[in-house]
Amino acid sequence: MEFLTSIWGLLTGYILPFLIVLTIVVFFHELGHYLVGRWCGIRAQAFSVGFGAELIGFNDRHGTRWKICAIPLGGYVKFLGDENAASVPDADAVSRMSDAERAQSFPGASLWRRAATVAAGPVANFILAIAIFAVFFSLNGRMIADPVVAEVRPESAAAAAGLLPGDRFVSIDGEAMRTFEDVRRYVAPRPGVPMDLTIERDGQMIDVELTPVRTEIEDEFGNKMEVGQIGVVTNRDSGDFRVEHYTPVEAVGEGAKESWFIVARTFGYIKNIIVGREKADQLGGPIRVAQVSGQMATLGWVALIQLAAVLSVSIGLLNLMPVPMLDGGHLVFYAIEAVLGRPLGDATMEWAFRIGLTAVVSLMLFATWNDVSMLIG
Structure with a gap:
């Protein structure tokens, strides 16, 4: 019973959400191929979500087989003249086509189509x-906050560079910082990369150079990752937290x-x-x-x-x-x-x-x- 409970938890907790997300993404990807191909006059023989053996499907009035297959790790649209799901041209099949069929095949379509x-x-x-x-x-x-420093962590890159509470980020490497999230997003993927900051302090513009420190952080699920941090935080008073509509x-x-x-x-x-x-x-x-x-x-x-x-x-x-x-x-x-x-x-x-x-x-x-x-x- 405990084994069945574990299997059910794995199915509903991980596999089902994964399949929902992947199916949405794959379906729209293949739908893009299908719709533009049809618009270009190319005949689609199959529209598949998944690979391998067909589980369920139907034929539409245009002759396309819509199906869901056993291996749900991708999908494909097979156009007339394709040898396989990777759209490798089937030269033999194309050579046996009539002129009308070749005009509706993928290999027979013009380059731009x-x-x-x-x-x-x-x-x-x-x-x-x-x-x-x-x-x-x-x-x-979207919840946003002004790019204003509420606290500078001791012995951080920001502290070494002389940043103070109340400083407002204006730009980093010439890129404007409109919100505190802009600062975090710019700094996080650049550990160890020197950057030039322009900050506003008491109405004066000050140029500062610092280098984000590589720091291991852990999210709420326990996933660990390394990001760049400079050691500043904001709060509701300094950042004026608000929802932007x-x-x-x-x-x-x-x-x-x-x-x-x-x-x-x-x-x-x-x-x-x-x-x-x-x-x-x-x-x-x-x-x-x-x-x-x-x-x-x-x-x-x-x-x-x-x-x-x-x-x-x-x-x-x-x-x-x-x-x-x-x-x-x-x-x-x-x-x-x-x-x-x-x-x-x-x-x-x-x-x-x-x-x-x-x-x-x-x-x-x-x-x-x-x-x-x-x-x-």
């Missing part, structure tokens, strides 16, 4: 994220900014890994996503849907990587085709897809290793 169809998946992910953030900002607003149009703008912050933070993290300022142990795979999904589910559906927005941006970025098998790799092929005036040869494409598959599998194995190390660490 193929590029638009491929790019539509990641674009749909970004649109989904912006829409989710915009809805929440429109309904709930937005019109629907303003909320869309804020949603776009929030999505761009995730993009910039991701590229910043990758850059820090390359230059040796960050470890790659924060790269997570399905296990970590499932864990975080379960944690967010304990905070309610609002937190879980917001996680879907964050994951949607991440999936969009991942698919734009210039790796064969991914959307970004296809776009690179189309750019080369535009320059050469012809597609790459079949042999070249085959080797490129093999290399891409190896890269994707290697990344998944590395991320899974990080996940396992986190669980047993």
